[in-house]
Amino acid sequence: MQGSTIDPAKTDLNYHHDGEAAAHHEEHPDHRLFGILVFLAAESMIFAGLFVAYLTFRVVQPVWPPEGSPELELLLPGINTLILISSSFVIHRGDTAVKQNNVAGLRLWFGLSALMGIIFLAGQVYEYSNLEFGLKSNLFASTFYVLTGFHGLHVLCGVGLIGAVLLRSFKKGHYSSQHHFGVEAAELYWHFVDVIWIILFFLLYLLH
């Protein structure tokens, strides 16, 4: 048709799926980071709902914690908390590294973060296996396991994301000071998991 400026390649119905997609993204600003933030805001509402449910149980029950709940050991979860909080600083160094085109630094700091995440998870598994109560013991026990377990699942996802970034960093030129959306997304997610844990630690262990 006259006056057409359409690129014939773009009339291919599947062009979003193939290499064109990358070129296409250059045309408009990248909104993926904003999308991740919106996603995390929604995700935090699940935790908000669960936290408020837990607090309501506390208020409504005549006795809290319900009879027969043993005191929680604080040492191991305390160390775990320190590990997770420090990992947020570690992962940020990876982000700083990639912004200076230092991919080796990115690998080092992200690898360290993933390791800290795995140590956290191992600590949690160890704690579960040494607790005197089970999932169905009472209302506190159930909320404890579901909340920490649901958070643990998020830590696992975070480790997975960090692992994916590590894998991709071995592809030559995948990350650079200009292109590092994956790095930033994984870091944001990791901070989110960290903040949720701090609230969780306060609610379940300190408020106990």
Next chain:
Amino acid sequence: MTQAEMQASATQSSYSVPSTRKWRDYFSFNSDHKVIGIQYLVTSFFFYLIGGVFATAMRTELATPESDFVNPEMYNNLLTLHGTIMIFLWIIPAGSGLANYLIPLMIGARDMAFPKLNALAFWMIPPAGLVLAGSLLIDAPQAGWTSYPPLSLVSGKVGEGIWIFSLLVLGTSSILGAINFLVTILKMRVPSMGLNDMPLFCWSMLSASGLILIGTPVLAGALILLAFDLLAGTAFFNPTGGGDPIVYQHMFWFYSHPAVYIMILPLFGALSEILPVHARKPIFGYRAIAYSSVAISFIGLIVWAHHMFTSGTPAWLRMFFMIFTMIIAVPTGIKIFGWLATVWGGKIALNSAMLFGLGMISVFVIGGISGVMVAAVPFDIHVHDTYFIVAHLHYVLFGGSVFGIYGALYHWFPKMTGRMMNERLGILHFVLTYMGMNLTFMPMHELGLIGMNRRIAVYNPEFQPLNILCTIGAFTLAISTIPFLINAGWSWIAGKPAGDNPWRGLTFEWQTSSPPPIENFDLLPVLNYGPYDYGSGIRFPGEEIEDEETNMEAPPGGFMPPSESRAGS
């Protein structure tokens, strides 16, 4: 440039080749927002028919006081599936379908912000929906669409498990969709379009997306805990194990009250598009209508416990929720008056789209009024769990949402398919739907007031005469879909070619071909006119406005929006 010239020149420059999609594209993982929009609409209409069959079966059973057509257990299955399907597989995805199709076109974008995520969100729906509807063949849920524990914990593990699974998947899909809508509306508008230049449909989708993102995750949290109670034997909501079923109700309604706005806001938006075009007048009070959507969202988040007035909610709390529920009527009323003032004095084209639009206002208002009635604690305690509630919710969800979806389909069908729908069949469809709707649901008000409980298969014979009226109405509604299906199917294949802008609309979606090309516009459109500047022509002084662009002579009573309340000013 006059509007006519602009529209004529837009026709030349904004597109080259109308899209010709193969039918296979609609069954594939395709990232084009227009394909996904139609996928959503067709899929949700398919589930609407299934939910409608269930409703017709229930009404057939209720034609007599005894349980003769289906047994009570089957009746429980039907009512649970009917409610769940109509909400989560018809109205909400139909709204998403319109949003997917229209948002990028209306703001001059080439696609949604995250096209693949968009396709993923859609493809979660068919499996979840088929599993849910198919559960009728194995073991369907029985605890109603609200699924309150402890009832839901004792009425069958398989059915309830399927229900929870489906809702988690559908909720995730809804959240992913909302992320896309929000980011697209906020970030992808053409540079010349500010927030206050957006078509009102975008404002309403912005508000609805916010509600989805805040509310749906909380429902997911409740469903996770319910699933543990059901499958792992915990007792979060089970009083026999020390749990508290009221907590479930709070979490459930924290989502499910906003869900009524998630279901109605997109259609409020669609109505705001339909009315000015077919009345040839500027929308009255652009900002009032736009911001009232946002206000509805905010207030809608803090009224959920009005569903729990009989759940032992303390009196002071009931007072709070009653007052805020009544306050929601204010922004909603602002919209209604804005729409009435929009059509007032315009020369109205009474075509199918407009009939459904005006019909929507007329029946939605009845549902709104009964909504204020049930917001009052003393009255609600009287009619709680009776057919009065059923009448109220169908006036807003059928009279509001379904009429709105039909209006939107008639209005944008020419854009989506490039072909006009048949007006006679459309008017027949409207008349049957309007009569059937009122015949089905109006007598339910009276039934509720004289004490007939909802969710029962067997009732006191004194209620029978009114129930027969409802059943006749339901059959009328079932029949009313036939002219629509014939019309849609036939027009899609062999309807009169529509041209690019059959309604002479001013929003961007009318400035490209019908159906639009793959990337919507060859050259991105520029905002020369506000979305509703019909006949006002004040935005660019000295320019001539073609007569045919508005049918309006001087409207009686000066019912033109003041210039400062127009879009973009």
